[in-house]
Amino acid sequence: xxxxxxxxxxxxxxxxxxxxxxxxxxxxxxxxxxxxxxxxxxxxxxxxxxxxxxxxxxxxxxxxxxxxxxxxxxxxxxxxxxxxxxxxxxxxxxxxxxxxxxxxxxxxxxxxxxxxxxxxxxxxxxxxxxxxxxxxxxxxxxxxxxxxxxxxxxxxxxxxxxxxxxxxxxxxxxxxxxxxxxxxxxxxxxxxxxxxxxxxxxxxxxxxxxxxxxxxxxxxxxxxxxxxxxxxxxxxxxxxxxxxxxxxxxxxxxxxxxxxxxxxxxxxxxxxxxxxxxxxxxxxxxxxxxxxxxxxxxxxxxxxxxxxxxxx
Numbered sequence: 001x002x003x004x005x006x007x008x009x010x011x012x013x014x015x016x017x018x019x020x021x022x023x024x025x026x027x028x029x030x031x032x033x034x035x036x037x038x039x040x041x042x043x044x045x046x047x048x049x050x051x052x053x054x055x056x057x058x059x060x061x062x063x064x065x066x067x068x069x070x071x072x073x074x075x076x077x078x079x080x081x082x083x084x085x086x087x088x089x090x091x092x093x094x095x096x097x098x099x100x101x102x103x104x105x106x107x108x109x110x111x112x113x114x115x116x117x118x119x120x121x122x123x124x125x126x127x128x129x130x131x132x133x134x135x136x137x138x139x140x141x142x143x144x145x146x147x148x149x150x151x152x153x154x155x156x157x158x159x160x161x162x163x164x165x166x167x168x169x170x171x172x173x174x175x176x177x178x179x180x181x182x183x184x185x186x187x188x189x190x191x192x193x194x195x196x197x198x199x200x201x202x203x204x205x206x207x208x209x210x211x212x213x214x215x216x217x218x219x220x221x222x223x224x225x226x227x228x229x230x231x232x233x234x235x236x237x238x239x240x241x242x243x244x245x246x247x248x249x250x251x252x253x254x255x256x257x258x259x260x261x262x263x264x265x266x267x268x269x270x271x272x273x274x275x276x277x278x279x280x281x282x283x284x285x286x287x288x289x290x291x292x293x294x295x296x297x298x299x300x301x302x303x304x305x306x307x308x309x310x311x312x
Contacts, residue, residue, distance in 0.1 A: 007250065010265045017272045025279040035158055037268075037275050039226075042160035043235075045267040046219050047242045048249075049171035050212030052263045055246055056175075057208055058188045058255025059108070059115040063122035064216040065238035066130070067100050069231070071220025073130035076139030076230015086143055090221055097217025098210050100126065105206030115209070123239070130232035139230040150225030160222055167215070172260040184208065188255025237291070244294050245270045270294065 021028035047064050054061050071093045078089040100122060107113040152159045175181035183204045186194040195201045224230050249266025251258025273294070277287050 007262055007265060010249065010262070010269060014265065014269055014272065017269065017276065021272065021276045021279070024276065028276065028279055033275070033279070035161070037271055038161040038164070039158045040275070041267050041271040042158075042164035043219050043223060044238070044241050044245055044271060045164050045264065046167050046222075047212065047215050047238070048245050048263050048267050049167055049260060050208070050215040051242050051246050052171070052249075052251055052258065052260055053175070053184050053208040054115070054212055055243070055251050055253060056184050056188045056255055056258055057205060058191070059205065059208070060243070060253075061101075061104065061115060061119045061209065061212050062239045062243070063100065063104070063119040063126060064212065064242060065235040065240075066123050066126035067097060067213060067216040068220040068223060068235035068238060069233065070126045070130040071097060071217040072224040072227075072230045072234055073134045073139070073232040074230070075221055075224045076141055077133050079141050079143065080139050080230070086145055093217050093221055094214055097213040097215075097220075099213070100217075101209035101211065101213025102206065104213070105209040108209070109202040109205055127232065134230065134232045136232060138227075138233075141224060141229055146221075146225045147228060148225075149222060150228060160226070163222070168260060168264055175260050180204065180207070185256055188257075190256075237288075240291065241270055241274075244291070248294070248297075 018029075027033055047068075051061060051064070074096060075089050075093050078084040078092060079086065084092070104115060104118045104122065107118040108115050149159050154162055175184065183194065183199045183201075186197065186199055187201055187204055191201055220235070223234055227234070245266040246258070246263050247253060247266070248269055249258065249262035249264070251262060273290070274287070277290060282290075
């Protein structure tokens with residue numbers, strides 16, 4: 001019942017945003033702008049699927065923005081400076097994302113390092129590494145296949161949007177219809193009880209970070225395709241948009257409550273709001289203030305939901 005009310009409220013909020021956007025900007029409801037909203041939602045939403053798993057399990061990952069930047073930088077270096085073909089470069093980038101998530105998971109499982117601390121370290125280190133290998137300069141990537149994934153369309157729909165819908169569909173199926181998905185909820189609800197019930201808690205914790213790392217690396221590739229360049233300066237603050245989208249979507253920071261469907265609505269809410277602010281010409285620094293307020297509001301909503309759940 002609580003999740004249903006949360007989603008209903010979020011849908012109502014989305015409707016209000018669309019009405020406000022339409023009233024304040026004549027360009028808001030235009031087809032190009034709506035497609036642009038969906039394209040921007042893809043970059044947040046793909047990572048948000050993995051982040052939902054992480055937060056459902058009672059963990060956090062604040063390194064995803066830096067991992068996106070490193071993935072983009074690495075793709076540019078490998079293809080332009082080192083001359084590797086696109087498939088090899090993509091595979092290498094995805095492996096880097098997997099290793100990043102694996103390090104976080106191993107630190108959490110075998111050394112008891114809180115995921116906030118380990119991902120904070122990666123948040124700093126990964127972007128620093130991205131700056132080093134690119135010299136803080138964009139690296140142009142001239143590849144027609146990559147260009148298609150950045151700017152191409154299928155049946156008039158941007159490729160990134162199709163990928164977003166596919167990722168959400170898979171993530172939803174996994175969370176609701178598989179043992180792995182049910183294990184995530186159990187661990188977030190009570191990790192000790194889950195372990196006693198025979199759930200491989202350590203393995204699941206490692207896997208959710210690996211999945212999130214791979215998805216972040218994949219978004220780095222998509223952003224590079226969109227920009228036609230490897231850039232170490234992209235995705236600054238992306239991790240906070242992702243986390244805010246997941247929490248606004250009804251997933252509790254305490255773990256065990258929420259889901260992919262709510263995250264999808266949360267991603268749309270965050271992206272539409274950002275689009276309206278841009279169309280209205282709001283100062284970028286003021287936009288940061290609004291995003292910060294959204295993160296705070298998201299946490300407050302999560303705390304209220306958790307409190308109501310405990311009362312039940």
